[in-house]
Amino acid sequence: MHRFFIRMDNIKTDEEIEILRENALLVSRTLAEVAKHVEQGVSTLELDKVAEQFIRDHGAEPGFLGYEGFPNSLCISVNNVVVHGIPSGYRLQEGDIVSVDCGTKMKGYYGDSAYTFAVGRISPEAEMLLKVTKESLYKGITQAVHGNRIGDISNAIQSQVERSGYSVVREMVGHAIGRKMHERPDVPNYGRRGQGPKLLSGMVICIEPMINIGKKEIYHDRRDGWTVRTVDGSLSAHYELTVAVGRDKADVLSTFEFVEKVLNNKN
Ligand code: MG
Ligand code: MG
Numbered sequence: 107m108h109r110f111f112i113r114m115d116n117i118k119t120d121e122e123i124e125i126l127r128e129n130a131l132l133v134s135r136t137l138a139e140v141a142k143h144v145e146q147g148v149s150t151l152e153l154d155k156v157a158e159q160f161i162r163d164h165g166a167e168p169g170f171l172g173y174e175g176f177p178n179s180l181c182i183s184v185n186n187v188v189v190h191g192i193p194s195g196y197r198l199q200e201g202d203i204v205s206v207d208c209g210t211k212m213k214g215y216y217g218d219s220a221y222t223f224a225v226g227r228i229s230p231e232a233e234m235l236l237k238v239t240k241e242s243l244y245k246g247i248t249q250a251v252h253g254n255r256i257g258d259i260s261n262a263i264q265s266q267v268e269r270s271g272y273s274v275v276r277e278m279v280g281h282a283i284g285r286k287m288h289e290r291p292d293v294p295n296y297g298r299r300g301q302g303p304k305l306l307s308g309m310v311i312c313i314e315p316m317i318n319i320g321k322k323e324i325y326h327d328r329r330d331g332w333t334v335r336t337v338d339g340s341l342s343a344h345y346e347l348t349v350a351v352g353r354d355k356a357d358v359l360s361t362f363e364f365v366e367k368v369l370n371n372k373n
């Protein structure tokens with residue numbers, strides 16, 4: 107989950123980083139639990155319940171539930187839904203791509219990460235979109251180093267994505283995280299190298315490219331107030347990890363390792 111904006115200089119202590127890591131790992135394990143259930147015929151509301159139960163069983167609260175009025179524990183965004191999809195009775199179909207964004211709250215701090223899953227066999231075009239979006243996230247993470255600028259992360263993501271002919275959603279961005287889910291600075295997925303706020307060791311940020319296979323324009327569903335879709339109806343993918351900016355390299359607090367272990371065992 108993310109948002110348009112909020113507050114500044116935001117260095118965490120080592121103790122705070124460890125609590126954020128606990129949250130980040132719980133989110134990562136929750137996404138892996140969800141991964142076990144992602145298949146044709148499951149409803150997105152069923153996935154939401156799996157996640158909510160798992161989070162509560164591990165001594166945390168769902169970070170999204172009730173956040174600014176959001177009604178569920180996961181944002182589940184299928185195909186042309188970019189982000190903030192509300193879980194429903196919709197049953198996943200073979201060929202869908204489904205972004206699952208998960209948040210936790212534990213010991214006063216938040217966790218927040220997202221993964222886009224393939225349901226059964228998906229088209230080669232969709233496959234490529236997922237691959238490039240995830241790669242762009244990892245490219246961005248390599249820039250999360252003390253002394254760099256936010257724009258270095260942004261530019262790394264944008265370059266990777268646009269090289270493949272895809273487009274970067276502008277209206278929604280990554281963010282710092284801590285006692286609030288969305289803190290300053292923002293972490294856009296487009297921008298210029300060397301621009302923007304300086305990255306300092308101890309900042310903890312969520313990097314989360316939202317990438318469309320078609321045009322970059324999006325719109326909000328006015329009926330539910332949340333769902334964000336591509337204007338042209340094209341597919342959209344979303345991956346998110348939480349990282350602590352380090353002296354020499356980023357300390358990646360959340361991980362896709364657990365999710366991908368589940369996915370590899372399925373195949
Ligand atoms: Mg998120
Ligand atoms: Mg986020």
